[in-house]
Amino acid sequence: MSARVLVGVKRVIDYAVKIRVKPDNTGVVTDGVKHSMNPFCEIAVEEAVKLKEKKLIKEVVAVSCGPQQAQETIRTALAMGADRGIHVEVSGKDYDNLGPLQVSKILAALAKKEETSLIILGKQAIDDDCNQTGQMTAALLDWPQGTFASEVVLEGDKVKVIREIDGGLETVRLKMPAVITADLRLNTPRYATLPNIMKAKKKKIDVVKPGELGVDLTSHLEVLRVDEPPQRQAGMKVETVEELISRLKEAGRM
Amino acid sequence: MCSVSHLRLLCVPQESKSFAVNMFKGQINTSQVFPFPSVLNEEQSQFLQELVGPVSKFFIEVNDPMKNDALEKVEDSTMEGLKELGAFGLQVPTDLGGLGLTNTQYARLVEIVGMYDLGVGITLGAHQSIGFKGILLFGTRAQKEKYLPKLASGEDVAAFCLTEPASGSDAASIKTTAVLSPCGKYYTLNGGKIWISNGGLAEIFTVFAKTSVKDEKTGEMKDKITAFIVERSFGGVTSGPPEKKMGIKASNTAEVHFDNVRVPVECVLGEVGGGFKVAMNILNNGRFGMAAALAGTMKGVIAKAVDHAVNRTQFGSKIHNYGVIQEKMARMAMLHYVTESMAYMVSGNMDSGASDFQIEAAISKIFASEASWSVTDECIQIMGGMGFMKEAGAERVMRDLRIFRIFEGTNDILRLFVALNGFQNAGNQLKNLQKALKNPLGNAGLLTGEIGKRARRRVGLGSGLSLQGTVHPEVAHSGDLTVKAIEEFGATIEEMLLKHGKKIIDEQFVLKRVADSAIDLYAMVVVLSRASRSLAQGLPSAQHEKLLCETWCIEAYGRIMADMKSLRSSSSKQLFKNLRAISSALVDNGGVVSPHPLGF
Numbered sequence: 001m002s003a004r005v006l007v008g009v010k011r012v013i014d015y016a017v018k019i020r021v022k023p024d025n026t027g028v029v030t031d032g033v034k035h036s037m038n039p040f041c042e043i044a045v046e047e048a049v050k051l052k053e054k055k056l057i058k059e060v061v062a063v064s065c066g067p068q069q070a071q072e073t074i075r076t077a078l079a080m081g082a083d084r085g086i087h088v089e090v091s092g093k094d095y096d097n098l099g100p101l102q103v104s105k106i107l108a109a110l111a112k113k114e115e116t117s118l119i120i121l122g123k124q125a126i127d128d129d130c131n132q133t134g135q136m137t138a139a140l141l142d143w144p145q146g147t148f149a150s151e152v153v154l155e156g157d158k159v160k161v162i163r164e165i166d167g168g169l170e171t172v173r174l175k176m177p178a179v180i181t182a183d184l185r186l187n188t189p190r191y192a193t194l195p196n197i198m199k200a201k202k203k204k205i206d207v208v209k210p211g212e213l214g215v216d217l218t219s220h221l222e223v224l225r226v227d228e229p230p231q232r233q234a235g236m237k238v239e240t241v242e243e244l245i246s247r248l249k250e251a252g253r254m
Numbered sequence: 255m256c257s258v259s260h261l262r263l264l265c266v267p268q269e270s271k272s273f274a275v276n277m278f279k280g281q282i283n284t285s286q287v288f289p290f291p292s293v294l295n296e297e298q299s300q301f302l303q304e305l306v307g308p309v310s311k312f313f314i315e316v317n318d319p320m321k322n323d324a325l326e327k328v329e330d331s332t333m334e335g336l337k338e339l340g341a342f343g344l345q346v347p348t349d350l351g352g353l354g355l356t357n358t359q360y361a362r363l364v365e366i367v368g369m370y371d372l373g374v375g376i377t378l379g380a381h382q383s384i385g386f387k388g389i390l391l392f393g394t395r396a397q398k399e400k401y402l403p404k405l406a407s408g409e410d411v412a413a414f415c416l417t418e419p420a421s422g423s424d425a426a427s428i429k430t431t432a433v434l435s436p437c438g439k440y441y442t443l444n445g446g447k448i449w450i451s452n453g454g455l456a457e458i459f460t461v462f463a464k465t466s467v468k469d470e471k472t473g474e475m476k477d478k479i480t481a482f483i484v485e486r487s488f489g490g491v492t493s494g495p496p497e498k499k500m501g502i503k504a505s506n507t508a509e510v511h512f513d514n515v516r517v518p519v520e521c522v523l524g525e526v527g528g529g530f531k532v533a534m535n536i537l538n539n540g541r542f543g544m545a546a547a548l549a550g551t552m553k554g555v556i557a558k559a560v561d562h563a564v565n566r567t568q569f570g571s572k573i574h575n576y577g578v579i580q581e582k583m584a585r586m587a588m589l590h591y592v593t594e595s596m597a598y599m600v601s602g603n604m605d606s607g608a609s610d611f612q613i614e615a616a617i618s619k620i621f622a623s624e625a626s627w628s629v630t631d632e633c634i635q636i637m638g639g640m641g642f643m644k645e646a647g648a649e650r651v652m653r654d655l656r657i658f659r660i661f662e663g664t665n666d667i668l669r670l671f672v673a674l675n676g677f678q679n680a681g682n683q684l685k686n687l688q689k690a691l692k693n694p695l696g697n698a699g700l701l702t703g704e705i706g707k708r709a710r711r712r713v714g715l716g717s718g719l720s721l722q723g724t725v726h727p728e729v730a731h732s733g734d735l736t737v738k739a740i741e742e743f744g745a746t747i748e749e750m751l752l753k754h755g756k757k758i759i760d761e762q763f764v765l766k767r768v769a770d771s772a773i774d775l776y777a778m779v780v781v782l783s784r785a786s787r788s789l790a791q792g793l794p795s796a797q798h799e800k801l802l803c804e805t806w807c808i809e810a811y812g813r814i815m816a817d818m819k820s821l822r823s824s825s826s827k828q829l830f831k832n833l834r835a836i837s838s839a840l841v842d843n844g845g846v847v848s849p850h851p852l853g854f
Contacts, residue, residue: 076307191338193338194340194344194353195340197304197308
């Protein structure tokens with residue numbers, strides 16, 4: 001099959017880091033903080049590389065939007081087995097305002113440019129938890145979508161996706177080209193080995209500007225304020241049910 | 255491993271750039287120590303940063319140090335994972351299947367291993383830091399191409415075979431023999447080695463054995479050591495069961511026996527008869543790795559201690575508020591800072607092409623092994639009863655660390671090495687002076703300089719040496735202390751040489767104290783260099799590093815001055831006599847001499 005898969009990878013603050021809000025409440029502290037690939041994006045890359053290893057698709061292209069450091073994330077994807085990378089250069093204010101709408105416009109433009117059969121994304125990023133990019137990208141391209149995928153099976157020119165939904169599992173069959181977003185149980189991402197990281201140095205990363213893709217990055221959202229979650233208040237122990245009721249009444253909860 | 259004749263093998267040229275060599279002469283050569291080496295170019299640095307994540311991740315998520323310790327073996331799945339990760343060929347050239355890392359890059363990764371699991375650290379280190387290092391350093395192109403690819407992938411594991419039941423520190427006395435066949439095509443190897451790390455796992459062994467070699471000058475046959483690459487598949491190679499140890503239990507340690515093993519002449523490593531040099535170079539070359547790993551160990555253990563001190567409340571306050579705990583933590587931080595600085599100073603020097611770093615490498619091994627022992631001990635102390643419990647993870651580290659003061663050159667032998675090497679170089683300088691005195695007019699410049707130096711010393715004036723302009727102005731005072739210490743040190747060395755002459759090699763009480771001061775001095779210079787760089791770069795941590803540097807220097811200066819003063823005084827002679835006498839009595843008595851206070 002001559003299919004090309006586009007995988008979006010986002011650079012986010014590492015899941016193990018203790019997040020701190022900036023003193024001016026405009027956002028969180030990112031300077032000097034450990035960043036890594038969004039875990040759901042890792043699962044997306046793993047799925048794409050697995051498909052290539054089964055020889056069901058021909059090429060895996062890793063895409064990331066952001067400043068220079070986004071290339072680190074692309075290189076991690078290359079070390080996991082992606083063939084080449086595309087770095088869409090977005091920095092400064094544009095990067096601060098970059099959200100699912102803008103990214104999906106970029107991915108849609110790239111998908112058309114790169115003759116893509118399948119776009120695989122993580123279901124959401126762990127920094128903004130938007131869970132929108134996959135859905136918006138499919139809509140912009142007018143492609144079918146299989147979100148929250150826990151299993152992906154290629155069947156000729158179609159792809160069967162088993163989705164995790166509230167009630168259990170739903171199976172859909174999509175005609176390619178299509179967009180899939182990866183959920184937690186889709187696979188277990190491989191560890192990038194040191195020799196693969198070394199080999200990845202030789203793989204190509206093309207740099208592209210959003211303008212070249214005809215994408216307008218204007219945001220229609222404005223972040224007003226970022227606050228820490230309220231401090232957890234201490235609870236109190238009560239001896240009897242009567243005491244519980246009187247305390248609740250006191251607190252105006254009854 | 256240490257008699258004067260052997261020192262000649264690692265002797266430095268007359269004009270050495272090594273700081274340690276020069277400090278023994280009371281001189282300061284800053285070329286290898288200032289500024290703090292920065293040897294990675296942007297590409298190497300970026301590449302290294304990409305490697306740190308995956309290696310750390312592997313040790314956090316996959317490797318289970320408690321399991322490895324309990325099983326007394328590295329779990330099979332972990333071993334496989336390490337091989338796939340590429341951890342077995344970090345410094346093998348890339349065209350032979352390795353990662354081609356520089357010493358500094360290797361140090362950074364080994365630091366991660368040291369932080370999480372020293373048992374795995376030794377398994378990897380015994381394989382590549384010493385096991386097949388000889389092939390990297392001394393192998394022919396053919397030998398490299400034949401062996402390195404499988405060693406890099408981990409398909410073959412390597413081991414370093416020097417120690418025998420009767421030959422530990424005294425490595426030159428080994429008895430394993432290799433006899434050349436009449437046809438001249440192979441050697442027959444016979445002997446037994448003990449305590450070989452990876453002995454039970456290895457396929458490729460670097461073996462040291464005595465061979466009969468014709469002396470160039472006299473024509474008589476002499477027994478000299480030759481290094482060989484021996485494959486288990488040659489037949490006749492057997493290994494014993496894993497030894498039961500105090501620590502690094504996950505690392506396989508076993509006896510290895512060679513019973514009429516036929517080793518082709520193509521497997522000679524280096525020159526026939528040049529094996530001792532091969533052994534010493536291998537060990538010397540790998541020492542920085544130990545300092546780096548142990549810096550990692552200390553960092554991990556300090557984090558545990560701080561976490562406890564910050565969260566534990568006693569007598570109404572968190573215990574980090576108490577002076578006793580504060581002193582412990584401060585000392586732990588300083589010991590870590592010195593070790594880390596030494597590790598990367600030495601690796602940086604090696605990567606810059608320095609060839610005389612053996613004193614510094616030995617010092618870094620001694621310091622790192624003793625500092626990490628002390629730091630871990632204090633961590634357990636801070637944690638109290640909890641520290642003694644297996645689940646806290648600190649007691650395993652303590653058990654793992656004990657061997658580091660013993661293997662790869664015991665710290666006692668290495669101290670003698672540092673002192674004797676220093677004395678030898680200083681002695682050569684004095685010899686040159688003696689020669690110059692025989693022709694004073696032809697050596698006027700040299701002599702005037704020396705006379706002037708001694709005259710100033712006699713009157714109590716400084717030697718004119720200074721580190722002003724080299725160290726950052728904010729640590730200038732520590733720089734001055736260091737210069738004073740070097741002057742005192744150099745003067746004492748000269749006095750000891752004049753007093754004892756060649757017999758200095760037997761004065762181990764003196765040598766030990768000289769080595770201790772040499773270690774303290776190198777430590778002072780190393781933190782001065784590191785702190786100066788941080789201050790110059792305006793790092794956010796610069797003021798803290800300045801504190802570490804100044805505090806270390808004040809105390810090290812005190813120790814050095816006191817030791818040197820005591821060596822030059824007459825009371826030290828009596829002290830040594832006493833110590834010798836006590837020991838002698840114990841030997842005569844087979845143990846404690848004084849009878850029980852109760853009389854029975």
